[in-house]
Amino acid sequence: MIIREIDLRLPNQLSQMEKLVAALEFFTETCAIPPKPAYRLTLAVDEFVNNAVDYGYGDGRPGEIGVHVRHLGDALELTLTDDGDPFDPFNAPPPDLTGSLEERRIGGLGVHLVRTMADSFAYKREDGRNVVSLRLALGEAPASSAPA
């Protein structure tokens, strides 16, 4: 059997990250994904799941986060969902990457990393869930937009 996708559902707890990373590594090794896109996939899941857990459930209610990855020819398609408060990460102000070290504030850095490394990204709110879709090319890809 050739594994082409994984579909995971997990509670909104950071203690789930280790298992999640192990599952992603198994998937990328099985699919022989090159190191760079494999790293980008893990980073995207890490950053967005952390954000959802940290900021999506302000009242501390239990929730469910979904991680769906598909290997489609020359790309990975990643869909991250959560039932946290509505939040469009791509609508948030980008971090200030131009200031001097002393001035540098790094809120939003995780989202910036992921959107820069992705070929495309999209957000929608659907059936009470935040849905983030990302496409990661397997060949030589973006991340060329180095900050000034």
Next chain:
Amino acid sequence: MQIDRFIEQDVIITTVKGRLDSSSSHKLDDFLAEIPAGNNAILLDFAELTYISSAGLRVVLKATKLARSHGVALAICSLVPQVHEVFDVSGFTTLIPIHPDRGAALASFA
């Protein structure tokens, strides 16, 4: 994640092995929270750092600010390509001296 510290050519070298993410970054944060007496230069040797996320970058930035506020030089060396990409995209490569290997880093402090 494993952290080790030793001194070579009067430079305090901290090596980090494994993954630096939201679950492990506080360990490095604690480790780098104090500038050791003597004001020796600080080198973060990331040769065996396989992964860093924004949580890890925050710790590196905090340590860099702390060193600079004490007038202590701090540099990073030996980033693997994927980790180097994260430093590039975050803009950190323009803020913190990054050297290809330990030898080059030690020479820069001399």
